[in-house]
Amino acid sequence: MDRALWLLMGLRLWGWLRRLGRSVGTVRGALLVAAGALVFLPWVVSWLLAPTPTGQYLAEVRRLGPLALAAYCLVQLVLTTEGAITFSAAEVNFLFPAPLSRRQVLAYKVLGTLGTSLLSTLLLTLFLRQYAVNMAAAAVGLLLAVMFMQLFQMALALLASSVGARAYSRRRKIVLAVLVLLAAVAVAPAVARTVGKGGEAMLAEVEASPVAQAVLAPFAWFVNAFTAERLWPDLVQWAGLGLLLNLALLVLVFTLDAHYLETSAAVSERAYARLERLRRGGPTTAALLGWGKARLSVPSLPHWGGVGPLAWRQLTTALRAPWALAVVVIVMGVFLVPSLAEGPRRATAALDTGLTITLFVAVAIFVPPLLPFDFRGDIDRMEVLKTLPVPSWRLVVGQLLTPVAFVSGLQLVFFGVLLALGGRIDALLLAGGAFVLPINSLLFELDNLLFLWFPTRQLSATPGDLQNMGRQIVLWMVKLLALWLVGGLAALAGFIAYLVGGGSAVAAGVVGWVVLAGFVVGLVPLLALAFRHFDVARDTP
């Protein structure tokens, strides 16, 4: 590899360390790192010091490990439709027009990829050490397996760009069809012998067939290295075989290097655009990249003093990110499964209580990051928002209306389903439905308030970034504290109303609702103030 590329690797590593060091140099940075370290480091130390028994489930690991690796390769083969090795935008700018051969650039990429996988391998070794017998063997086996997976992915990508995306897609389908056919022929006798004996027996029979043994053998080398009991001959033998396989893949990668630059440049450009979107609005807005056409449109909302157009814009964006909405529906739907399993007219009060709480908890934890259709997704549009002829408080309402309305609507549907399943008028579910709007408003208000006070881009973290971990922990703690405080005050007010009203649950609910709604309304001016104080020059991360 060219010495300039070694220099670049060194400079980038040094630059990364320097940036971490600089960020720790500020009071806020140091505090955030401390918060991150307080949570992360004890976790790692407890892992290291815990008297975890080694060699657990050795037989299962040796049996299922090769299957998992084979499944990974199969998934890669199925999913890799437009293969390309991606480079960063700066790498494309500097390395592609530079006097370097394609192989030199490829070697840089391969080495860089394998180098960055070292840290993840180390963490993975700690995490999986109880399944191995020897720590050194576990580390070597995992490293070789990770290398294999990355080289396999690269080889597929280069194969795709070598033969062209269309031709690759056609040939891939043929190869897949042949593989499926061969697999069917190979396992048919084993399946026939075990009909009626259950899936476990069938899988064991298939695994024992000579074809499966032959196919899984290379994958087993990595797993055997991972679970090796002695360095010699076990580890040396299996790791040596794994290394040979990786070297063969490496040779394949370097022989497939023709004409990958153009595809890589195009794919890297798209990846960069995706990253930019991630930086702007998180994974949800990044998913919009695949939706080049405006497939869904929303009729204009009334003006409502400026609230309407703002809400319309966020609503349109949300509807064009169907993946995000689908994930929200799935996340919330998961919590309905126990009730659905109970069947109609069998839902119990206890189950309803649990579901009502979990629906709200699920929304609080999982949903806000998935629906950044408010200030959080507009981090690069704050300048535009500030120029709009709309009073700040109305702007806040317009910005937050879409996620609150969507989640509330969805929760109301779920509560309706639960009521229908129960076959009776359940007071708790009705109350849950009534509280949907104020609770969701409060959740999104708090998220946005914290964002406006401590603006941060989603997914701007790098591996091992303790400062980002610390920031997330602190923000979570503040959010939970605020929720407990407001919820506690509403509950207290409701309890007092319950006592004063002579044990009236309705009075308690109404007072609690009014208190919550008061906080929701009261937070709007605070959000408006935070928005007005947001300095785009200073606060945009």
Add this chain to the structure above:
Amino acid sequence: MSIVVEDYHKTYGDTVAVAGITFAVAPGEVLGLVGPNGAGKTTTLRALAGILTPTRGRLAIADHDLAREPVAAKAALAYVPDDPRLFDHLTVWEHLRFVAALYRTPDWQPEAETLLAQFELTEKRDALTSELSRGMRQKVAICCGYLHRPRAILLDEPLTGLDPRGIRTMKDSVRQRADGGAAVMVSSHLLSLVEDICTSVLILHRGRQLLHGKLADLRREVSEGGRQETLEELFFRLTEGAVRPEGDRGKADGGT
């Protein structure tokens, strides 16, 4: 010739990005590459930089064929894209150090210092590029491009983000490099810039070569009813009026 393009075609499936263009840029010449959006300007520059592979045709830099001798061709080349992306975690000086190593430039430090001073970056020498403004990052990319004294320079919208001082420095630097024997290609939508610093112009439209020639000759020979046209008038007449293949225009193409 420092830059040679012969019958260059670039297609993506059924889409024709560039449909057979031919031109050359001599040492000391500054060629302005102009055309509406989607004309094929950036595609041509990226092909000359070795990033895109031509569907057909021959490209050469400093007498080295890009397909056969890519490393030798690229060693004589500098390419500054329209939106230069730098390594966020590296300082300005580290970028120059890396580029010097990349192009095997001996004793690069004095030249780097000169470039930093010329582009008013001396104070930013140890700043991370992620901390720089858009214009400053553009200047860093230009310094990186100039450091190894390339014989062929490709600049895609080089004035984007530059302040008035930066624009003047940029224009002066282009003239200096051309005077020093470099062949320069400048792609820009700013026709005034092209008129100001270019000695010749190539107008592309929908991947086709509409016009190529010395600016002075073009003004004299391709004019409306004998009236001297500005480049802007010429541009709009050609790209928005009846488009004829360049071969039909005969003498207008006197450049290559």
